[in-house]
Each structure stands twice: as C-alpha cells, then as structure tokens.
Amino acid sequence: MFSLVVQMQVRPGAREEFLAGMAANAEASVRDEPGCLRFDVSAVAADGNRFFLYELYTDAEAFEAHKASPHFARWRQVAERVLVPGSQVNTAGELLSTHTSEVSA
Template structure:
C-alpha cells in the first residue's frame, strides 16, 4: 500500500477556508476513489495554522488517480490561496495496528 504524510502550514486568517476545502477533498477521496483507503486531517497542537494529513492508497496508481480527480483539482484551486507551505512524504505501509473510533 502507498502511504502519504503531508505537512501543511496555512496562511494566517485562512484556517476555516482550508478546513472547508480539505474536508470536501478528503470526503470525496474516500467516497469516490476505490483506491483511497484512508484520508485523515489532523491539527498540530499549539499552532492553529499547521496540519498533518495521512493518506493511504492501494498503490501508487491509486494515488495518481487521486491527483487526476475533479475534487483534487477543486482542492488545488483552494490551496493556491490558503496553503503557505507543504511537504509531502510518500512511502509504503509496513505495519498497522488500530482500534478505530469515529472522529
């Protein structure tokens, strides 16, 4: 499985716009993309403008399909206005242990 961790810093005053756009992107990704298994959006304690994303795809092709989706294009249009910096780290899921509860 292909995993992606994204670190983002949002421009001051753009947090709510970021959250709305990112929530729509994450929801559509899991709902509309068979290869998107997980899409978590996390805040960073102590800094309201920093976020971490954790995304899990069946494989790199599924991630490529994500980047080609209409909802990703809509997110990129929002991101141009709200994201100050971004670092993507792709990898492979090696082990997982979870006891999930709905957020």
C-alpha cells in the same frame, strides 16, 4: 500499500476556508476513489494553522488517480489561496504494519 504524509502551513485568517476545502477533498477521495483507503486530517496542537494529512492508497497508481480527480483539482484551487507558499511537504512511503482501535472523529 502506498502511504502519504503531508505537512502544510495555512495562512493566518484562512483556517476555516482550508478546513472546508480539505474536508470536501478528503470526503470525496474516500467516497469516490476505490483506491483511496484512508484520508486523515490532523491539526498540530501548538499551532492552529499547521496541519498533517495521512493518506493511504492501494498503490501508487491509485494515488496518481487521486491527483487526476475533479475534487483534487478543486482542492488545488483552494490550496493556492490558503497555504503558505512552499510550506507543503509530501512524504511518500509504504505501509508496513498497522494496529488500530479505530475511533471516528
């Protein structure tokens, strides 16, 4: 499985717009993309404008399909307004093991 960790910093005063745009993107990704298995959004406790995403896809092709989706295009428009330029760091990987006692937020 293809995994992705994304780190990003949101501009001061843009947190609510970020959260609304990201929630719409994450929800549509899991709902509309058969290859998107997980899309978690986490805030950093020490910095309310710093976020991490954890995304899990069946394979790299499913992630490419995600980037070609209409909801991702809408998210990119929001991202241009709310993210600190140059702050987004994507780290792609491969899920090797998982252990969970899942609780939904």
